[in-house]
Amino acid sequence: MYPNSPINQQPSQTEDDSTNNSGGTETDSTINDQSGSQDGDDNVPITDSPDDSQSTGDVHQNQPEVPINTDVPPPPHVNEVDHEADGDYVWNSSDVIDVRLNGNSITVSLASAATVDGSKVTIKSAGTYRLNGSLTDGQVIVNTENKETVRLILNNVTIHCSTSAPIYVMKAKKTIIILQENTQNYVTDGNSYTVDSNGEPNGAIFSTSDLTIYGEGSLNVDANYNDGIASKDGLIIKSGFITVVSIDDAIRGKDYIVIKNGHINLNAGGDGLKSDNTENVTRGYVSVENAVIQITAGGDAVDARTDFIMNSGQISVTSGGGSSNNIVAGNSAKGIKAIVSLIVESGTITANSADDAIHSNGTITINGGSFTLSTGDDAIHADDSLTINNGVFVITKSYEGLESAVITINNGNIHLASDDDGINLAGGNDASGSIPGDTFYSSNYHLYINGGYIYVNANGDGIDSNGAITMTGGQVIVDGPTIRMNTAIDHDKPFKMTGGFLLAVGSSGTQIAPPQGPDASSTQYSVMVTFTSKKPAGTIIHLKTNSSGTEIFTFKPIKEYKTMVFCSPVLTTTTYDVYTGGSSTGSITDGLYTGGTYTAGTKTTSFTISSIVTKVGPPPPPF
Template sequence: MKYKIRIFIITILLLTLLAGCSSNNGNNISDSSKNTENSNNTLSEIDVSIPDGTSYDEDDTDVSYVESDDGEIALNGNSISYNGEGAVVEGSIITITSPGEYIVGGKLNDGQIIIELSTDEKVQLILNGVDITCKTGPAIYTVNADRTIITLADGTTNTLTDSSTHALESGADEPDACIFSKNDLTINGTGSLIVNANYKNGIKTKDDLKIVDGNITITSVEDGMVGRDTVSVKGGTLNINAGSDGIKTTNEENTEKGYCNIEGGTTNINCGNDGVDIVTDLTITDGKIDITSGDGSNSNLSVNNSSRKGLKANNSISVYDGTIVINSRDDAINCNNLITINGGNIEISTGDDAVRANTEIIINAGQITILKCYEGLESKTITLNGGDVNIVASDDGINGTDGSSSVFGGGFDGGGFSSGTAVLEINGGQITVNAEGDGIDINGSIVQTGGNVIVLGPTANNNGALDYDGTYVISGGTVVALGSSGMAQTASTSSSQCSVIIYFTSTQAKSSVFSLLDAEGNEIIAVTAAKQYQSAVVSSAALIVGQKYTVDVNETQVNSFTQSTLCTTVGSGGGMIPGGRR
């Protein structure tokens, strides 16, 4: 399946702290111009292939069953009654040995349902209002089957509880969950399921785990839901309170497995470690996800030996749609390889990095609001093609790092002694950064062909609104960067679009409005400062060599200049060589 994300690359006017945008019929920016669909806007289309996702067959989704007195399993406190065929009762334990439908109702004080079929047989277990406690192992235990389907009967509440100890065979470490299956497990139906996992894990399967529907609440000492090969969530409501990870996969041997697909439903996770921990690929195409990990962004819990991330995967994380809210002690979204955001609404508060990938981050569309973080976006390669990205960071807003320690690139263009290989590419989107450290810090080079970038940078002179040690080549889009003057950098002279760096003779106040006007008094740029600033960098198609411009603060002229070259400097400032890692 494919759809096209249309990205309008337009010039904006920022009149609020975290971006309010408007444009006019040309490339200039004015408060009165509100038309964003004009012939001068650049329109690019990105084809995004949505993966087919998990395959659900009729057995996975069919919740119908035939009620029969002979086929109903009655739980009677300390005993079990069953008049049908295909199952054996021994005291308070029933073992299902034949495929088919089995309806279960009643309460079991200390007992167990065991499923033991051949590898090509399926069983549907209809929970019709059960309360099962098992003091020696899982409440439901599939020893062998092709698939176990647990159907939550409409209008019922079903409670499963295990104890803090399991009677395991010598040398064994499982079964270690309240619901444990050695084979595929599907949960469907519109009823409710409460899982109290006092030993270790809530729901665990050695193969595929599918959640089709249901209102499921899991409280677990360790992990909430574990699927060795895959975990898939199609719908329903999941409420997971886990001492360790919320949802995880564990198959590290097969690179085609160990993945997770979330395609809908509502998933709420409160966990001590990672919200979602996936061995290979995590794909989110829809749904509502709310994660609090490690007691949240204000927690003092250590992350030295424990991972307390929101979403984590080894190979890739892909978001296409849905609403995601993460409050994490550790990184909010973390991947060893690639993170791609193609849509959705993501809100992040974290005590560490917001979105971090070792190899690459690609943002094509979506609303990404980072309310709190140490660093906002961090990767070796960062590509921004679209979307609305708002970052508030206590250190760097956007950090491109390749692991090297290059220093002092030299001059306003960077270059010089040694430069890193990290790359930030901006082709579209609305990007707003409010950072206490460097606004944009790239251990390498920046390429901008479009998009609108607003940087509300640092007040300290040991950081800069823009910091790169290679080159910053601009051929389109808009840049406004306010910050300190000590390490200020502007665009490279190899750019084809004009830029200007303005040094102020005095520090400009927080909340003051910085404006740039053309010779006729038309407003090109207007930005309300989030903090004090001593320098401003502007790049816009409205800047033309040979033309005159006026610099206003709070509608009072503080300077004027002629754009004498592609990269013009107004005033003087900066006490160190720009560029490099600091």
């Protein structure tokens, strides 16, 4: 193989799997990551956007400087501020007020702090309250005038309310639900609520103000009316074991959802995690770190009105019934969706989605992480730009693999399979026609490949750019289409290749849509071979020098093919022989052999390189 090429490089992973044992006890505790609270609404509107030796050589040798990509906009502002503050998780045990839930009645240890009306308790003052016991059909309400925090310690409680939110924060500066360690807590509601003029409350745990969930206990929410856990302001999950089953959205934080740790399992008829503030550009975001999250959603598993930020952790999602399911026109069933920007620093994402697995109406930046994606539409889609700086990607099923107006791949290990185009710049001409093309808002379509390892198995075009392609490094292997109207590589503007390794096989194309590869603007030699007849799937292609018999590559396509495009620093102005068939005793990875011995098949053709681009064989058929 290519010992110094990206095929043998493993992207660095800096995933932090450590946990924060915050605990849910009454002893004093402090927090390490502190960000000041920010209240208020700026009311800023948001708009949608819609060698001739046995070695085959080092693909990075003589690699030029990477060109500056001027097509990609500067990184967007990332929303990161939340309401967590010093002292949130600190309280004095002597100040705790006990609230005993006795089925159909309630007792409070400090009568002046709360009022009781049968099976309904209304907390009137800030402070720390410990809830014990169960309510058959009752409610815990927080309605305070104080400008201080209310803490609710759930200590093996079961609360059911048939006509409203079992836990309802009507008014408070901030409420923190504390899950006592080693406890199981249950909150369930009915399928019909009595609501106010604003349609509230509409969640089993509902807050009109900032809400935090913290502790090492368990919280189980069964929401039969609408949402599971909802905050009209911000929502922080600091820790805890949380399970939500909901008719509509599982967890909704209008201003933001910030998950700092915990184990979260969601099953939602609507969206899994949702932040939907449309009035303020500093709101409507979802942030994840350290947590382990599993989501099954009828709609989007994660829906962020502005940004999605993942710094670490694990997310596994199934949306819209999974990749084999068809979605109703107009519905959205994406894995992870962010309208403005989506940023992944590290972590693990597994998605099985009927719609796009990872989607942004704006930009996507991936700096690391591990991704396993299966989707009925695009695996990773960004309207404006997609930048991959590192990461391991396994795309087992997709309509199109990577799609954006501008795609930049600087590093990473990418394996993808697609029903149509593998890598698509600007939607392209979708051959299968089952899914409509996407709308893009830029005409500067461009694919930049500066490093990394990319393997594409596409039934449509392997790489389809409605603009230009620039490749300065990396390794790309394409098992392309068998249908003539599609080719392994298709581009409308120049394909300039100045470094790296490219090997692509596929159909013959037509005179209207001929197979393509690097052009005369390149500084590396390339060759395109068109065979006189189709070669069956599994027929080896072997390229060697004519004079010394040095092997350049041995490759075994997985589908029938008629053309081969090859560009590499190892090509020089000499004569080469092409063999098809035969066998090899080497090790094979993505069709490419390393080591071993090649037993010759049939010598198909020879060619001599004398110019940057060499074409061998007959032209494509008219149609």
